[in-house]
Amino acid sequence: MNGERTRESEGESNGATPRRDAPETGARDPDALLRRAGVRGDPNRDQHFLVDDRVLDRLPEYAAEANVDLSHVLEIGAGTGALTDRLLAAGERVTAIERDPDLAAFLRDEFAAEIDDGRLTVVEGDALEVELPEFTASVSNLPYGPSSELAFRLLPEKRPLVLMFQREFAERMAAEPGTDDYGRLSVTAGHYADAEVVEPVPKEAFSPPPAVQSAVVRTTPRDPDYEVDDEDFFMAFLKAVFTQRRKTMRNAVRNTAHISGLGDPDAVVEAADEDLMSARAGNVTPAEFADLATLAYEVGEPGDPQ
């Protein structure tokens, strides 16, 4: 990769002073970063780099306007560092995780001054596997392949998040009961945080453009307005009944015992509220699911979920 780097970067790589492509804003230009890195994003490696300055600038603003503590921002999938640069400007410290060894090497070179100052740590590795640092917030343009697993690695950390997802995923995450988008993802994400879609982002904001539209989600951690005895069972129960979201809850509970691990699903149906058993999963609120999961755990002989 370094052999492909342009003259723009030559002679600047002494690590002493941060690069500034746009003196008026002080920000690095995303296209110049791509040229200096000498890369084209590889969609097979979830590489779609943000090249729209306005979207890049707004991502940390979504956190700042919610008074999020940006003293240590975690960025997952830092790419060529266009967002990293904005996060360094908005916050005090950034830890940037990047799986691609060439991009991680580029980041270490491009941001040598910030690394020397102790403001940036580049972690080379898979964000699903590396140990996460203590962070106060995460602002990330996530790789879409593992975005669900990444979201559910971050949400239990109970920190504010501003994350770019595929638009459909974002809308399902933030959906309310009774809407078409409401489902397992809405309830499981809502277990940890309030989620709101703050901006749809068109394909053209990325290089190369992804196949689908994107959207930014901001999550604000909070405790749920219900209690569950066993969180793992609650999650397994949701997974089970939402595989049959168009069936009544009565049938969904009965038909999915192999997923939820319930030994006696009929006992749950008999003990549960009649109206609730006649409802469809897409209309059941998180609190109602929690009550039902608690009941199921008590009377349904739970075993090992799938």
Ligand SMILES: C[S@@+](CC[C@H](N)C(=O)[O-])C[C@H]1O[C@@H](n2cnc3c(N)ncnc32)[C@H](O)[C@@H]1O
């Ligand atoms: C959508 S791009 C975003 C890049 C950059 N943040 C931007 O906005 O231009 C996702 C980045 O995540 C990296 N990536 C893909 N899978 C990853 C994983 N499992 N862990 C860490 N980084 C990953 C890719 O190499 C790519 O640089």
